[in-house]
Amino acid sequence: MIRIEDLSVAFDGPEVVKNVSLEIRDGEILGVVGESGCGKSVTALTLMGLVAESARVTSGRIYFDDTLLLEAGRPRDKALYRRFQGDEMSMVFQEPMTSLNPTQRAGKQVDEVLRLHTRLDAAERRKKVLETFEAVGLKDAETVYASYPHQLSGGMRQRVMIAMAVILHPRLLVADEPTTALDVTVQNQIVSLLQKINRQQNNAMLFITHDLNLARRLCQRIAVMKDGCVVEQGETEQIFRHPEQDYTRRLLEAVPSRMKRRKSPYVPAEEQALSDPVVQVRDLSVYYQDGGNSLFGKKRRHCVVKDVNFEIYPGESLGLVGESGCGKTTLSRAVLGINRDIEGQVLHSTLRPQMIFQDPYSSLNPARTVGWQLQEPLRAQGATAVGGAMTRADMEAAACDMLRRVGMDERYFYRRPAQLSGGQRQRVSIAQALITHPGFIIADEPVSALDVTIQAQIMELMQRLRREMKLSFLFISHDINVVYQMCDRIMVMKEGRIIETGETEEIFDSPKEEYTKELLASARNNVQ
Numbered sequence: 001m002i003r004i005e006d007l008s009v010a011f012d013g014p015e016v017v018k019n020v021s022l023e024i025r026d027g028e029i030l031g032v033v034g035e036s037g038c039g040k041s042v043t044a045l046t047l048m049g050l051v052a053e054s055a056r057v058t059s060g061r062i063y064f065d066d067t068l069l070l071e072a073g074r075p076r077d078k079a080l081y082r083r084f085q086g087d088e089m090s091m092v093f094q095e096p097m098t099s100l101n102p103t104q105r106a107g108k109q110v111d112e113v114l115r116l117h118t119r120l121d122a123a124e125r126r127k128k129v130l131e132t133f134e135a136v137g138l139k140d141a142e143t144v145y146a147s148y149p150h151q152l153s154g155g156m157r158q159r160v161m162i163a164m165a166v167i168l169h170p171r172l173l174v175a176d177e178p179t180t181a182l183d184v185t186v187q188n189q190i191v192s193l194l195q196k197i198n199r200q201q202n203n204a205m206l207f208i209t210h211d212l213n214l215a216r217r218l219c220q221r222i223a224v225m226k227d228g229c230v231v232e233q234g235e236t237e238q239i240f241r242h243p244e245q246d247y248t249r250r251l252l253e254a255v256p257s258r259m260k261r262r263k264s265p266y267v268p269a270e271e272q273a274l275s276d277p278v279v280q281v282r283d284l285s286v287y288y289q290d291g292g293n294s295l296f297g298k299k300r301r302h303c304v305v306k307d308v309n310f311e312i313y314p315g316e317s318l319g320l321v322g323e324s325g326c327g328k329t330t331l332s333r334a335v336l337g338i339n340r341d342i343e344g345q346v347l348h349s350t351l352r353p354q355m356i357f358q359d360p361y362s363s364l365n366p367a368r369t370v371g372w373q374l375q376e377p378l379r380a381q382g383a384t385a386v387g388g389a390m391t392r393a394d395m396e397a398a399a400c401d402m403l404r405r406v407g408m409d410e411r412y413f414y415r416r417p418a419q420l421s422g423g424q425r426q427r428v429s430i431a432q433a434l435i436t437h438p439g440f441i442i443a444d445e446p447v448s449a450l451d452v453t454i455q456a457q458i459m460e461l462m463q464r465l466r467r468e469m470k471l472s473f474l475f476i477s478h479d480i481n482v483v484y485q486m487c488d489r490i491m492v493m494k495e496g497r498i499i500e501t502g503e504t505e506e507i508f509d510s511p512k513e514e515y516t517k518e519l520l521a522s523a524r525n526n527v528q
Contacts, residue, residue, distance in 0.1 A: 001024055001025060001026050001064065001065055001171065001172065001204050002022070002023065002024040002047070002062075002063070002064060002172060002204065002206070003022075003023055003061075003062070003063040004020060004021060004022040004023070004043070004047065004060070004061075004062050005021055005060050005061045005062075005063075006019050006020075006021055006059055006060040006061075007019070007020045007021070007043065007046065007057070007059070007060035007061075007062065008020070008057070008058045008059040008060055008072075009039075009042055009043075009046055009051065009055050009056065009057055009058065010055070010056050010058050011052070011054055011055055011056070012054065015058060015228060016039050016042055016228050017039040017042050017043050017046070017228045018039075018227075018228040018229045019059065019060075019229065020039070020043055020060070020225075020228075020229070020230050021060075021230065022043075022206075022223055022230070022233075024172070024204045024205075024206060025204065026171075026202060026204055027198065027202040027203070027204060028204050028205075028220055028221065029194075029198060029204070029205040029207055029218055029219045029220055029221075030204075030205070030206055030207065030219060030220070030221050030222070030223065031207045031208075031209065031215035031218065031219030031221070031222040031223070031236070032044075032206065032207070032208045032209075032222075032223050032225060033208075033209060033210065033212055033215055033222060033223075033224055033225070033251065033451075034210075034224055034225035034226055034251075034451065035210075035226070035251075035423070035451040035453055035454060036210070036421040036422065036423025036424055036450060036451050036454060037420075037421040037423065037424055038225040038226055038227060038228065039225055039227075039228040039229075040176075040208045040225055041094065041176055041208065041421065041422075042055070043225075044091070044174050044176055044206060044208055046062070046070070047062055047069075047174065047206070048081075048085065048089065048091050048174055049069065049070070049076060049078070049081035049084075049085065050091070057070060057071075057072045057073075058072055059072045060072055064084060064088065064089070064172070067080075067084075069081065069084070086113065086116070086117050086168060086170070087117055087168060087170060088170055088171050088172065089170050089171065089172035089173070089174065090164075090165040090166070090168065090170040090172075090173055090174070091165060091173075091174040091175070091176065092161050092162050092165045092173070092174070092175045092176060092178040093161060093176055094176045094177040094422045095359060095361050095362075095422060096149070096154070096157035096158045096160065096161040097149060097150075097154070097157055097359050097361070097362050098361050098362065099161055100149040100157060100160065100161065101149075102148065102149055102150060103148075104148070105145065105146055105147060105148055106144055106145060106146075106147055106148070106149060106152065106160045107126070107129055107130075107133075107144070107145030107146060109160070109164065110129045110132070110133075110160065110163055110164045110167060111125050111126065111129050113164055113167055113168060114128060114129070114167065114168075117168055118168075126145075128167065129145060129163070129167070130142065130145060132163040132166070132167045133145065133159075133160070133163055135163075135193055136159045136162050136163045136166075136189070136190060136193055137159055137186045137189040137190065137193075138156060138159050138160070138163070144156065144160065152325075153324050153325040153329065154324065154329070154358050154359060154445070155186060155323075155324025155325060155478070156324060156325055158178065158179070159186070159190070161178075162175075162178055162190060162193075166193070166194075166197055169197060169201045169203065170203060171201075171203050171204065172203065172204050172205070172206070173194075173197075173203060173204070173205045173206075174205075174206045174208075175194070175205060175206070175207045175208065175209075176208045177208060177209055177210070177422065178190065178194075178207075178209075179191070179209075179211070179214065184478060184479070184480060184519060184522040184523045185323055185518065185519060185522045186323060186324055187214070187478070187522075188522050191214065191217060191218055194207075194218065195218065207219055210423070210450065210451035210452055210455070211452075212240075212251060212252060212255050212452060213255060215236070216236055216237075216240055219236050220235070220236060221233065221234065221235055221236060222234070222236050222239045224239070224245065224247065224248050224251070226247050231245050231247055231248070232244055232245045232247075232248050240252065250453060251451075251452055251453060254452040254453045254455070254456040255452050256452070256455065256456070256459070256479065256481040256482050256484075256485050275313050275314050276349060277311035277312060277313050277347075277349070278312055278313065278314055278348070278349050278350050278439060278440050278472045279311060279312040279335065279346070279347070279348055279349075279350075279353075279440060279472070279474070280311045280345070280346075280347040281308055281309060281310050281311065281335060281344070281345070281346055281347075282309055282344055282345040282346075282347075283307055283308075283309060283343070283344040283345070284305065284307070284308045284309070284331070284334060284335075284342060284343070284344035284345070284346060285303055285305060285306050285307060285308075285342065285343045285344055286303070286304050286305035286327070286330050286331060286334040286339055286341065286342050287301050287302060287303055287304065287341040287342070287343075288301075288302050288304050288330070288339075288341070289301050289302070289341070301341075303496065304327050304330045304496055305327045305330050305331045305334065305496045305497075306496045306497050307344075307497065308331060308344075308497070308498050309498070310491060310498065310501065312440070312472050312473075312474060313472065314439075314470045314472055315466060315467075315470040315471070315472060316472050316473075316488050316489070317466065317472070317473040317475050317486055317487045317488055318472075318473065318474055318475065318487060318488070318489050318490075318491065319475050319476075319477065319483040319486065319487030319489065319490040319491065319504070320332070320474060320475065320476045320477075320490075320491050320493060321476075321477065321478070321480065321483055321490060321491070321492055321493070321519065322492060322493035322494055322519075323478075323494070324478065326493045326494055326495060326496065327493060327495070327496040328444075328476045328493055329358065329444055329476065330496075331493070332355065332442045332444055332474060332476060333355075334346065335442060335474065336353060336355050336442055338355075348440065349439075350438065350439030350440045350472075351438075351439070352381060352436060352438050353438055353439070353440040353441065353442065354377075354433040354434075354436065354438045354440075354441050354442070355433060355441070355442045355443075355444065356429055356430050356433045356441065356442070356443045356444060356446040357429060357444055358444045358445040358448065358476075360417070360422075360425035360426045360428065360429035361417060361422075361425055363429055364417045364425060364428060364429060364432075365417075366416060366417050366418060367416070368416065369413065369414050369415060369416055370399075370403070370412050370413055370414070370415050370416070370417075370420075370428050371396065371399050371400075371413035371414060373428065373432055374398075374399035374402060374403070374428070374431055374432055374435055375395040375396065375398075375399050376432075377432060377435055377436045378390060378395045378398065378435065378436065379395070381436055396413075398435060399413065399431075399435070400413060402431040402434060402435045403428075403431060405431070405434075405461055406427040406428075406430055406431045406434075406457075406458060406461060407427055407454050407457045407458070408424065408427055408428075408431075412424065412428075423450045423451055423454055426446070426447070426448075426450055427450070427454065427458065429446075430446055430458060434461075434465065437465075437469055438471070439469075439470075439471065439472065440471070440472045440473075440474075441471060441472070441473050441474075442473075442474045442476070443462070443473055443474070443475045443476060443477075444476045445476060445477055445478065446458065446462070446475075446477075447459060447477070447479075447482060448477070448478070448479070455482075459482070459485060459486060462486070463486070473486075473487075475487050479523075480519060480520060480523035481523065483504075484504060484508060487504055488503070488504060489501065489502065489503055489504060490502065490503075490504055490507045492507070492513065492515065492516045492519065494515050499513050499515060499516070500512055500513045500515075500516050508520065
C-alpha cells in the first residue's frame, strides 16, 4: 500500500534522511527503530506531507497505492495530501502537549475530526468521541471531554492524541512514539487497541518507537535506522534473534531489563540510618482548584494527593511508580515547592533542588539556544569558580562539558529546541538540571523520550553522579525495568495514595498489594 523509494531529505545542511526505501502492505505493522536523530520522525513526517517547508526532498518518491504523493524535484501537492490526510492516513505525534490546542477542550478537538470528515450530528459525534476515549483507556471520559490539555496528565494527553488519530479508522496510521508517556498498564491497553483496530479494519501502521520490546510485541517487520539510513530490516523475530548488524546488536543489548544484574545501593541502609534525610515528607496532601463554582460561589478544591509520608536519604534513589494520572507529577511538584496548595510538611536539607520535567519541549525556552539555557542556572545562582565568579568563558565551557556528558557535543550549543529531536531535547533538559550539581533531583520520566542506547548512557551518567556527589533522586517512571535498575527503594502510588513502599528487590519478588502485582504483570507482558 505504501512505497517509499530511495527517499533523501535535507534541511539547510546535509541530508538527514538518506536513500530510505520502505514498503508497508495492507494490514501490516512496520516498526522503525533507532537512536534519536537518526531520521525516523523526518521520514514519517515526509510520508504524511507534514515535514517543514524548509525541508528539501533531494531524491526518491512516495506512493500511496498507485498514487504518487511526492517526488524529488516537484513541489509538494498540498491539495493532493489534503485528500488523504485524516480519511486515508493519520498520525499520532510524539509530544501531545505541543500537538493539542491549549485553548480548546479535549473533546472539542477530537470532535473536530468527525465534524470535518463525517456527516454525524452533534449528539452522534459526542457519543463517538466518548466511546473512543474509553477505548484508549481514559476512564472518566466525560471529565476528559470537558478538560483543557493542561488539566490532563502527560499520559492522558497522549491518549487524547491517539483517540483523535484512530477515530476515523484510517487505512494508514503513522504512530510516532505513541506510548512514550504512558505507564505499562495503559501502554498494554493502547497496544491491544492498535492490534484490535489493525485486525478489524485491516489498516496498515508505521510504528516509530525507541522501545524495542514494544516493537517486538506489536510489529510484523522492523526497519533499523542509523544516521539517516536503513541499516537492517526484516521479520521481527529474525531481527531480534539473529541481528546481522553490530549496531542492531548494540540496540538490543542496551534495553533495560530485570534480567540484567542490578547494582547494590550506593549508601547502605545502616549508613542511611546514621544520616539525616535530605527530604522529609509528612502527612502531605496536595490540592487543585478547578474552574467551576460551588453553590457558594467559590472554586471547588480537589485533593489529588492524600496523606503521603516518606523520606529520602543522601545518595539514595527512591522510585515512584503508578498509572498515569495517579498523582506522581503532582506530588513531585509539591515536594519541589511548585505547587503550594498543600497541607502537611515538606522539609529539605539541600539548597536549590532541581527537576527534570517529563515534557522537554514545554519546559525549554523555544526562543533561546541550547547553550544559553544551560548557562541560565549558573547565572541565576551566581555560580563561582576557583578564584571568583564564573566568567562567560567558564560558563560556556561548563555548558559544553555537560552537553558531552549527556551524549551530545558542541555542535548543539547554538541550536534551538525546535532544531532538536525529542530525545535530544530531553537530554538538554537533563543537562540543565545537572549543571549546578544539586544535592537533590526530582526526575519525572527523565529517560522516557530517549532511545535505548542513549537511555543507558543517561542512566549510567545519573548513577555515576549519584556516587560521586552523593546525589539523591526521587525517580518517577512508568517503565518498571528502568526503576528496577535505578532505584534502591520503590513507592507504588494509586489514586493519590502511596499503597506500598519497600526495597526494590522486595517489591519485585514479594509484592503485597494486588495493584502492585498487576503493574509487574503488565511489565512482564510487555517484554514477551
